[in-house]
Amino acid sequence: MSATLAGIGALVLWAFLALLSRLAAGVPPLQLTAMSFCVAGGLGLVMLALRGQLGVLRQPPIVWLHGVGGLFGYHALYFAALAYAPAVEANLLNYLWPLLIVLLSAPILGLRLGPRRLVGVGLGFLGTVALLGSGAQFPAGAWFGFLCAVACALTWSVYSVTARRLAAVPTEAVAGFCAASAVLAGAVHLAFEPTVLPDARQGLAALLLGLGPVGAAFFLWDIGMKRGDPRLLGTLAYAVPVASTLLLITAGHGALSWSVAAALVLVTGGGWLAATAK
Template identity: 30%
Template sequence: MIPQERTLAAAGFIMLYAAVIGFTDNYVRVIADEAGLWQFHLTRSVMALAILGVVGLALRLRLRPVSTQAVVARSAIHGMAMLIYFGALAFLPVAQVAAGLFTAPIFVLLISRFVYGERIGPLRVLAVLVGFAGVVLVLGPEATAGGTVAAALPVLAGLLYATGNIATRAWCARESAGTLLGGFFIALGLLGAAGLGVLALVPVAAPPGADGFVMRGYVAPSQDFLFWTFVQAAGSLFGVGMMIRAYQVASATRVSVFEYVILPFSAIWGWLLWSERLSPLAAAGMALIVLAGVVITVGARAPAPVPAPGE
C-alpha cells in the first residue's frame, strides 16, 4: 500500500480532475445549441474509445473484463446517470447540476442501510438530513414547487450514480479502471445510438437551440460540434486518469472528500465563462451538501476503491 503521507499529492490530482471536468462540462451548452444529446453521446463515446484504445495499446493496459455481466450491468447504471446529467446541463447551470450529482454519497448511505442492512450512526443520519436541505436550497424553489422536471433531474442522476458506485464495489472489485472506463463509454455510445434510432423512426420537431437538446435527432456535425465533443472525450479520459492516480497515492476515504472540490470549480468556471452567479441560498446549499458528504465519507469504513468514470 502506498504511504498515507502523499495525501497532498492526491489533493493535487483531484484538483486537476475538477478543473478539467468543470471546464469541459460548461461547454455542453454550446454543443446543445446545434446538436442533440444522443448524437453527442454517440460521437463522444466513439472518440473516447478510440483514444482509450490507442493509450491502452501504448501502455499495455488490461481492458478485457473479468466478469462481462458485472461490467455490463454497472456500465448501464452509470451510463444512465451520465445521460441524465448531460441532458440537465442543457437547461441548468453546471454548478447546480454538479450539486445534484454529488448527492451520490447520501444515496450510497441510504441504499447501504435500507437495501443491505448496514448500520449507520446518528451523526451520519444527521448528515443525510443536512445534505437533503442543501439539495433543496441549490435546486431552488422550482424543484420544490414542481415547476420543472429539469430541476429535479440532477438528483435522479445522483441516485443512479450512487447505485453505480455500489455496483463498482460489490460486483467489479477485480476489474481494472480501464475496463470500467471502456464499459462506461460503450454504454453511453449504445444509448446515444438507440436514441438516434428512435428519433429517426419517430421524428420529433425539436425547438431551436438548447431547448431541443433532448429531442433533436441527427444533424450534420459542424467543426464546433466536433471540436467541443473531442474536448469532452479527451477531458473525461484525462480527468478519470487523475482520479485514478489520486486513489493510488492516498486512502480512498480522504480522496472521496477531495472530489467535492468539483462543486466550487464548476461554479468558478460558470462565473468566468458565462458570468453566472450563485444566489446566496444556492451557495449555502452547496456548502451543506459538501459538509454532508464529508461527514458521510469520513464516517464510513474504507472500501476497496475502484474509481468510477465523471463525466
C-alpha cells in the same frame, strides 16, 4: 500516494464537466454522450491494442452491465439535465451523489451510518429544498431537467458503491465500457433524437469532454478508488461542486443567488460532514 494523486486528478477534471457541457449546448444529450464516449473509448482501445492488453476486455456480463450502465446512464442523464434545466441548479442537484454514496453504503455495503452522517445527509436535503423551493421562476421543461439531475446523482452513487464488489476488474477495462457506451448512446440517439452537425465550439467541447471529464477521469478515479486513499478522495470530492459551480457562474452560465449560495453551502458542507464522520 501516486494512486491518490490520480484520484485527485479525476476530481480536477470533473470540475470542468458542467462548463464543457454548456459549451456544447445545442447538441442533443444522447448525441453528445455518443461523441464524448467515442473519443474516450476510441483512444482507450488504441492504447490497449498498442500495449497488447485487449484481453482485459473479456469480462463477465455483470461487469459490463455495471460499467456501461453506470457510465452511459450517468452521462446521458447529466447532459439531459443541463440541456433542459438551468445549468447551476442542475449541476448542484447532480452533486448530491457523494451524499447518496454515504446513504447507500449502509444497505449495500453494510456500513454504519451514525448520527453525524445522518445530519450531513439531512443538510444535503435542505440544500435541495433551498435550491428548488426558492420561488425562482424556472423555464418550461426545467423540472424534467431537475429530475434527470437527481436521477444521474442516484445512478452514479449506485455505480460507485457497488464498484467495491468489482475491485478485481482491471482499470484498463474502462476503455471497453466507454466504447460500448458510445455505441449504445449512438443507437439510442438515432432512434429518438435529431442529429445536429456540431460547429467548431461544440466539436471542441465534445473533444475536450472525451479527453478529460468523460475520458481520462474514469481511469484516474478507478486507480484512486482501488489503490489510493478513498477517505481522502471522498472528502476532497466535496470541493468539486464548489469549483464546478463557480466555473459556470464565472463563464456567465448562471448567477450566484442566495438560494444557489445556500444550496452550495448545505450540499457541500453536509457532504463533508458525512464523509469525515468516524
